Amino acid sequence: MNDTALLIKDVDKFYGPIDYGVHAVKKLNMDVRKGEIIALLGSSGCGKTSTLRMVAGFEAVSRGTISLSGREVQTFAPVRRNVAMAFEGYSLYPPLTVRENIAFALKASKLSQSVVDEKVASIAKLLEIEDILGRYPSSISGGQQQRASLGRALIRDANLHLLDEPMGQLEPQLRAVLRGRIKHYIKERGLTAILVTHDQTEANALADRIAVMEGGVLQQFDTPQKIKERPANLFTGTFVGEPPMNVFEASVTGSEAKVAFGLKDGVRLEYPASDFSHAVRDALMKRQKVVLGIRPYSVRRSADGVAGRVAVNQWLGDQTHIAADFAGGTMVLVEHDRTELAVGQPIGIHLDPSSLHVFDGYSGKAISHGEELA
Amino acid sequence: METTSPIERLLRAVALTLVVVFFMFPIFWIFLMSFQTNETILTIPPSIVFSPTLSNYAALITGKLQTAAGTLDIAFMRNLGNSIFLSVASVAVALVLGVPAAYAFARHKFKGSEDIAFTLLSFRFAPPLLVLLPLTQYFQWLGLSNTYFGLIWVYQLICLPLILWIVRGYFEDISADVEYAYRIAGHSWFATFRKIALPLAGPGIAAAGLLAFIFAWNNFVFALVLASADKQPVTVGALAFVTSSGIQYGQIASAIVLSVTPTLALALYAQRYLVEGLSLGAVKG
Numbered sequence A: 001m002n003d004t005a006l007l008i009k010d011v012d013k014f015y016g017p018i019d020y021g022v023h024a025v026k027k028l029n030m031d032v033r034k035g036e037i038i039a040l041l042g043s044s045g046c047g048k049t050s051t052l053r054m055v056a057g058f059e060a061v062s063r064g065t066i067s068l069s070g071r072e073v074q075t076f077a078p079v080r081r082n083v084a085m086a087f088e089g090y091s092l093y094p095p096l097t098v099r100e101n102i103a104f105a106l107k108a109s110k111l112s113q114s115v116v117d118e119k120v121a122s123i124a125k126l127l128e129i130e131d132i133l134g135r136y137p138s139s140i141s142g143g144q145q146q147r148a149s150l151g152r153a154l155i156r157d158a159n160l161h162l163l164d165e166p167m168g169q170l171e172p173q174l175r176a177v178l179r180g181r182i183k184h185y186i187k188e189r190g191l192t193a194i195l196v197t198h199d200q201t202e203a204n205a206l207a208d209r210i211a212v213m214e215g216g217v218l219q220q221f222d223t224p225q226k227i228k229e230r231p232a233n234l235f236t237g238t239f240v241g242e243p244p245m246n247v248f249e250a251s252v253t254g255s256e257a258k259v260a261f262g263l264k265d266g267v268r269l270e271y272p273a274s275d276f277s278h279a280v281r282d283a284l285m286k287r288q289k290v291v292l293g294i295r296p297y298s299v300r301r302s303a304d305g306v307a308g309r310v311a312v313n314q315w316l317g318d319q320t321h322i323a324a325d326f327a328g329g330t331m332v333l334v335e336h337d338r339t340e341l342a343v344g345q346p347i348g349i350h351l352d353p354s355s356l357h358v359f360d361g362y363s364g365k366a367i368s369h370g371e372e373l374a
Numbered sequence B: 001m002e003t004t005s006p007i008e009r010l011l012r013a014v015a016l017t018l019v020v021v022f023f024m025f026p027i028f029w030i031f032l033m034s035f036q037t038n039e040t041i042l043t044i045p046p047s048i049v050f051s052p053t054l055s056n057y058a059a060l061i062t063g064k065l066q067t068a069a070g071t072l073d074i075a076f077m078r079n080l081g082n083s084i085f086l087s088v089a090s091v092a093v094a095l096v097l098g099v100p101a102a103y104a105f106a107r108h109k110f111k112g113s114e115d116i117a118f119t120l121l122s123f124r125f126a127p128p129l130l131v132l133l134p135l136t137q138y139f140q141w142l143g144l145s146n147t148y149f150g151l152i153w154v155y156q157l158i159c160l161p162l163i164l165w166i167v168r169g170y171f172e173d174i175s176a177d178v179e180y181a182y183r184i185a186g187h188s189w190f191a192t193f194r195k196i197a198l199p200l201a202g203p204g205i206a207a208a209g210l211l212a213f214i215f216a217w218n219n220f221v222f223a224l225v226l227a228s229a230d231k232q233p234v235t236v237g238a239l240a241f242v243t244s245s246g247i248q249y250g251q252i253a254s255a256i257v258l259s260v261t262p263t264l265a266l267a268l269y270a271q272r273y274l275v276e277g278l279s280l281g282a283v284k285g
């Protein structure tokens, strides 16, 4: 209990009447340890901001409990929760300069003026906004406002930092630089942070664990590596990863010696039974309909593979993206070298069983990752 | 705007001039009348050539009205004082009550909040006389008739809804997150209201206050029914110029000039706020 910074238990959020209004967050369970950085990842409108606002105390919790450092706080006013927040819409205070905006976050902490000045200066340096400290929010760019708002949150010595898309407005280069600095800043001070982002690179680079949300439901909450290697369901599998995972509906047939997947257009993928564990084989046989998933990085070309036809061949400067017509759909391959492949050219595609993700065709739940059961 | 032809611009100027003349002429005429004696005013045809006199203003300020039938005492200066006191006090009370209420209505939507807000606004729709008749009774029972307190109370029917609705629109315009950002930094709800919401809604509050002031100033019927001579504002006091020996046009004109001046000055001073506040209130209301 002692090292749990935040515990969200069975939390529901309805906008409007409970059970009848907009159900923005559904039975959410999450725990965040002290010193952890969590990335909240999910498509627009999936309930990320709603979650943060409930933790901060700006939205009432419809059901369930929220505990900070072991204390239930869902009925507490924001003042009593000691959390800091960077808002999605920046929400800087218009009559104050950037410096004053950042400093007023410290007002309540009753620090001396010189300490405040020093802190503001160092956070401004970190975020590269030193030159606009004297300006007013209305006269600076969106990206500058965003950094000012982020500074206002980071400068506080709170138990929990909630950062709602803190870098969404910045160009990739600056984002990459700030990412490193912010991580260092948070880790160095032992702060705990939840950051909402649409950027998977950012989530992977910053977060100790990633929470993937969709439709108000937490889909998976795990380390970046686990999320990538062992997606809990079809949503996480296809949502996380760039370019997205290739998916194909399939039927399963099998014998003692073989496991075969029947795809559209009569495409059959056959593997020796020994490529899968017993448990996986059993699980697969019980399903009539599954979805096969494979990451573009794991797809190989080989002469004796299943036939496909090149539809797109793009060299992106550091890697090649090939899209091929395959089994009534599109298979995307990523290769590291430049390849001379003409559009329409036939290729052989090999799907290694160890990189296959199999999901249930109805529920979308993962059945197996490679030879292991999910 | 830039692409209008010269003809269009000319027509527009003519139309504008017509409108201005139409609305300004009575005021201009009254201004002229206030410097004339009743005799010159009543000559036919009227002329704008006359020898100006300050006698009307002198009569108002000294409170001695010379008529054919002798000298009459008039309480114009006292009426003016009453007007100022009643309007200022009513607006002050309405601001103290209305601004926090407007904030509450803007920020806390609860079941029926919209209905309550609308009910308050609907006081503005009711014909004042409808309210007045029962009110005179109650006021007599309560001993409130002919008191400043009672008048200021009744004036809330005019001022409070106005302030509530205009200021509410302003508060709704302030992003709630700006306030949250302040609250989360360890400030109380009340500190946030005072330090963030109030200053940001300042222009709106000023506009609403000004408007309420003008409405209160121009009110006639409440004071006519509920107050006697010594508590009456100028709007009612002007009735004294209708004397048994005729209507004192000159003095009425100068009384109007004097009583319009404060609101006019205020309105001109805060014209920008007023327009902003009004259009916002209209859009939001």
Ligand SMILES: Nc1ncnc2c1ncn2[C@@H]1O[C@H](COP(=O)(O)OP(=O)(O)OP(=O)(O)O)[C@@H](O)[C@H]1O
Binding pocket: A015, A016, A022, A023, A024, A042, A043, A044, A045, A046, A047, A048, A049, A050, A051, A088
């Ligand atoms: N105040 C509100 N009243 C009613 N519905 C709301 C309100 N705020 C959010 N919602 C709804 O709740 C759902 C979740 O919204 P939320 O803002 O949490 O999404 P989000 O994940 O932060 O999205 P984004 O990535 O676009 O910021 C959405 O369907 C949204 O329309």
Ligand SMILES: [Mg+2]
Binding pocket: A048, A049, A050, A088, A164
């Ligand atoms: Mg959001």
